[in-house]
Amino acid sequence: MQNLNVISVNIWDILISLxxxxxxxxVVKKFLFKPVTKMLAQRRAAIDADYEQAxxxxxxxxxxxxxxxxxxxxxxxxxDQMIAEATRTAEHRSSEIVEEARxxxxxxxxxxxxxxxxxxKKAEDDMRREIADVSTQLTGVLLKxxxxxxxxxxxxxxxxxxxxxxxxxxx
Amino acid sequence: MTxxxxxxxxxxxxxxxxxxxxxMMVLPLLACMALKVLFTPETEGVHIAGAMIYLEIPAPxxxxxxxxxxxxxxxxxxxxxxxxxxxxxxxxxxxxxxxQLAAExxxxxxxxxxxxxxxxxxxxxxPFIAAIMGLSAFSSLSCLIGLYAPTGDVNVTAGWAILxxxxxxxxxxxxxxxxxxxxxxxxxxxxxxxxxxGEIATPVxxxxxxxxxxxxxxxxxxxxxxxxxxxxxxxxGWLPGVLGDIPFLxxxxxAVLSIYFDVFxxxxxxxxxxxxxxxxxxxxxPWDDWNAKKEKRRQRKMKTEKTAx
Numbered sequence: 001m002q003n004l005n006v007i008s009v010n011i012w013d014i015l016i017s018l019x020x021x022x023x024x025x026x027v028v029k030k031f032l033f034k035p036v037t038k039m040l041a042q043r044r045a046a047i048d049a050d051y052e053q054a055x056x057x058x059x060x061x062x063x064x065x066x067x068x069x070x071x072x073x074x075x076x077x078x079x080d081q082m083i084a085e086a087t088r089t090a091e092h093r094s095s096e097i098v099e100e101a102r103x104x105x106x107x108x109x110x111x112x113x114x115x116x117x118x119x120x121k122k123a124e125d126d127m128r129r130e131i132a133d134v135s136t137q138l139t140g141v142l143l144k145x146x147x148x149x150x151x152x153x154x155x156x157x158x159x160x161x162x163x164x165x166x167x168x169x170x171x
Numbered sequence: 172m173t174x175x176x177x178x179x180x181x182x183x184x185x186x187x188x189x190x191x192x193x194x195m196m197v198l199p200l201l202a203c204m205a206l207k208v209l210f211t212p213e214t215e216g217v218h219i220a221g222a223m224i225y226l227e228i229p230a231p232x233x234x235x236x237x238x239x240x241x242x243x244x245x246x247x248x249x250x251x252x253x254x255x256x257x258x259x260x261x262x263x264x265x266x267x268x269x270x271q272l273a274a275e276x277x278x279x280x281x282x283x284x285x286x287x288x289x290x291x292x293x294x295x296x297x298p299f300i301a302a303i304m305g306l307s308a309f310s311s312l313s314c315l316i317g318l319y320a321p322t323g324d325v326n327v328t329a330g331w332a333i334l335x336x337x338x339x340x341x342x343x344x345x346x347x348x349x350x351x352x353x354x355x356x357x358x359x360x361x362x363x364x365x366x367x368x369g370e371i372a373t374p375v376x377x378x379x380x381x382x383x384x385x386x387x388x389x390x391x392x393x394x395x396x397x398x399x400x401x402x403x404x405x406x407x408g409w410l411p412g413v414l415g416d417i418p419f420l421x422x423x424x425x426a427v428l429s430i431y432f433d434v435f436x437x438x439x440x441x442x443x444x445x446x447x448x449x450x451x452x453x454x455x456x457p458w459d460d461w462n463a464k465k466e467k468r469r470q471r472k473m474k475t476e477k478t479a480x
Contacts, residue, residue, distance in 0.1 A: 004220065006221050006386065010235075010236055012230060013236060013326035014326045015330065017241070017244060018334045019330075022334065023248060025302040026298075027251065027255065028305065029298035031259060032255040032298075036259060045264075046264050046265065
């Protein structure tokens, strides 16, 4: 079999190698660059989707956090209000109770005073009646017997003694 | 390939397809080796020549020769096709395996290289540059398995260089044929012929640079073995018996030199060819003239629309 010379120009061979290069360009484009580009685009799309998902999730979380904060603020306001109201009610109630108690105490005192007054009156009445009794007794005694100096004295002493014992008995 | 259904990497079908693609990569090269072995005549001594001629078909102007370099080019193309299919087999957006990383790396690097060297306008040129680099590198490296490197044939690199030349001219004519013609005589009219030669010299230099580097590497590789064998016989021939016939100096050194002349030089030339393509093509666009032409065309269109209305 023959060999070509080291330098031998053949236009057909040149044309063939030119076409070969174009052919390989098409091959590389179709079978290497195209699939890889497609895959890279898919990867980018997947990553973008992930980022979008993360963003949406973050936004949702942020929204719920804000909602929660708002709810907490509302709850705090309500409790504050409730506490303030309760305090106010309690104060009102306590002053009412104190007032009532004072009134009651005044009533009791008045009652006690009235009672004491009544008692005193009663005692005075009793005393008066007693005195009357004593007077009648005395009168009876005086009338029954002659009175001398000594008798007189004895009589008064006994009388007084009677009164004293009466008083003692009353006490 | 759908996003949801990640391919089952362990399935028998997936593996069989993989093996098919690997066979697609390896078999063409093995076939080329077999072809070469079948056609190589038994010869003695150093024999430096161009590619072997497998078939000669009569054609107008000159016979169409199917030579070793053409067949090897096709084998390399089929191998690269197999490699592409293997790398992109089972691509998914989420699961990343090694081959997917390799495919992504190649694509991203080519894109970045093209974008850095050619600018935004040429950002779709990734596949072309990748094809140049792949074809050139794998063609040059095919000499490692004993094949004739297609890049060592001037016809092959000339074909590529002429394609690049057409592309350069295509972009140079963007600014208008007349503007291009005037541009040749721009600084002073005497520069006209020199500029013309410069235009033609670009593809010629590209073709010969690549071809010359690879061929010279192959020639040195071919020469160094027998030369070291002869040296060995001269220096160590006094050893008794069989020992004297073993060419000790041929052990190791040719392999080391081959790393430079075949591997490094081949990859370097692939890169240089791609870089020159990018720089020449992207530098060929006469932006000012082209923009002026576009503006003029737009105004003319507006005027005709106005008159029509």
